[in-house]
Amino acid sequence: GAVVSQHPSWVICKSGTSVKIECRSLDFQATTMFWYRQFPKQSLMLMATSNEGSKATYEQGVEKDKFLINHASLTLSTLTVTSAHPEDSSFYICSGGSELNYGYTFGSGTRLTVV
């Protein structure tokens, strides 16, 4: 089945630094990648939707200059948290979609802790 590989699975960074999270679709072409954030004991909140080769569409309240999304190829999308602060600490999950498995395949998530 379709697999999305997400790395790193966890990261600890200092406040003010930037962190990049990668999601790769291993056996399908993800024309669309969704990025979610999940706080403890809460549901997944959609941050942005990116289509390969075009700019990401951000949800209301999500700062596009802080959460940089790149989807330059059909198999790779990245989320960079710039100038991270402790309040950015969260669980970030990507989900890759294509015509065959639209929005169905999630990465395993990245636990970000900003200290």
Place this chain on the structure above:
Amino acid sequence: GQQLNQSPQSMFIQEGEDVSMNCTSSSIFNTWLWYKQEPGEGPVLLIALYKAGELTSNGRLTAQFGITRKDSFLNISASIPSDVGIYFCAGQDNNDMRFGAGTRLTVKP
């Protein structure tokens, strides 16, 4: 954005009991999805529903897509300890996907 109302928020049940949870929305969705998430992992798709009125089973799991396209339920029969986790419903409409708040299931042996 659109919000899904998922209930109950949590359930504590005895092994062997049946479980039922549901989601409602103020908006119509073309697809309803049910996921299970275990700690520190991404959600895993359990059942996908594509047509209003559709009833689909996956082992001990059964889910239905409501006729109005604004609701869905998930049933788990004869629960076992490994059913423990958080279950999320999700509604999908074209390039938009929204999640319910989740139902935390605890199964006591």
